[in-house]
Amino acid sequence: MASLIHRLFRPFTTTAAASKMSNAPATPVSIPEGAERATLAAGCFWGVEHLFRKHFGDKGLYDARVGYIGGDTSDPSYKAVCSGNTGHAEATLLIYDPSRLSYPTLLEFFYRMHDPTTRNQQGPDRGTQYRSGIFFHSPEQEAAARDVTKRANEQWWGGKIVTEILPAKQWWDAEDYHQLYLTKNPYGYECPSHYLRTFPELK
Template sequence: MRLCSLLMLTLFIATSCKNPGPSAEDQRMAQLEPVQTEAVDGYERAYFASGCFWCVEAVFESVKGVKEAVSGYSGGTQSNPTYKQVSYGQTNHAEAVEVFYDPKVVSFRNLVLVFFGSQDPTTLNRQGPDRGRQYRSIAFYQNDDQKKIIEDSITELNDTVYDGAIVTQVLPFQKFWEAEGYHQNYEKNHPNDPYIQGVSLPRLNRFKNNFQNF
C-alpha cells in the first residue's frame, strides 16, 4: 500500500480535521489570474486533481482523444515539490495530472465530465482510502470559458446528483510540477502492486463501466 494510505493514515485524519476548508494559500491562489498553456503538437493541456495521481492518470489515459496524462503536483506555490514533501503535508500542492488531449476528439467539457465521473467530489481532503489535503479535489481553469464550464458542471451536479455537497475547488491554473519518474505510468508498470489491485483498477473499471462512450 502507498505510504499515505497506510503509515500516515492517522496523521492525515488529523490534518483533515484541522483543515476543514480552503487554506489561506488556497484563498490567495483563487485571486490570481490563470496561466494559459500552449498546445504541444496540436494537443491542448488540462489539469485536474482528484486523489491518487496513479489512479487519475490511468482514468484519463483510457479516454479517447487523450494522448497522455502525466502525474505531478499543482495547487500550491512551493517550487520543485517532492513526493515526500507533498505526502507529509509540507506543501499546499495536491497530487494532480497534466492531460494532453486532442480538442478535435475530446472537448474540455467532456474532460470535466470524466473528472467528476471518476471520483467522489463530496469527500473533503480525501479520495477512497487516501486522506489529506494533497488528495483534495481540484479542477484547474486556464481561461474564463473553462471556469464557466467547471462551475456550470458543479451547479448541475449539485442540483441533480449531490444535493449541494460537492467540495471540489475551482482554482486558476498556475504551475504544474512533474512527479518523480517512478510515479509515471505506475498502474501500467506495476499491475500487481496491492494498491493498484485494490484501489486503482477498481476505480478505473468503475469509470469504464459508467462512461463507455469515452
C-alpha cells in the first residue's frame, strides 16, 4: 500500500491527465543505431528518472521513461501497481549511447542515488513496487550488474544490499502524467532517499 506521504502528495490522477490515463506496452522508441537499454528500479520513479536525466542528459543519455516491470499482470495501472497486487516494480527505462556512457557507470550511479538496503521500501514509501532492482537485457549486462553490485556491497553498503538482479521481461509505460513528472511539476513529491551520495570511487 502506498505510504501516507504518497497519498498526500503523489496523486493517482490529475485533472490535466484525466484524458491520458491509459497505458500500454512501451511505445516503440526511435532508438539510434548502436543504442542500448538499461532498466532500473529504485523506488518512486519520478525522482529516479529526474536524477538520471539531470546527470546524464548531456553525457550520452538519449531518453528515460518511467513504467512498470517484473509483475504478473498485463496492462497494469498506477493504482493497481500501488496496491501491491500486480507484482510490478516502478522502474526507469534508460536509452543510452554505450560509446559515451557505459552500463557500469549507470549502475554505479544507481547505487549512489538510492538506498539499496531496505527491502520493498525507499524512504517513507513502502510496498513491493518500491523495491530495488536491476533488470538486465543481455548476459553482458547481467555480468556487469553482479560485478558492480558485489563491489558496491563490499565498499559502500556494508554487505546490506538487497537489490534484485533479474532478466528484463515485459515493460509497460506508466501513464502519460508520470512521464517527466518533476520537470512538469518542479515542486512535486521527491523521495527523500533519492540524492547522490559522495562515496569514493569503486575499486
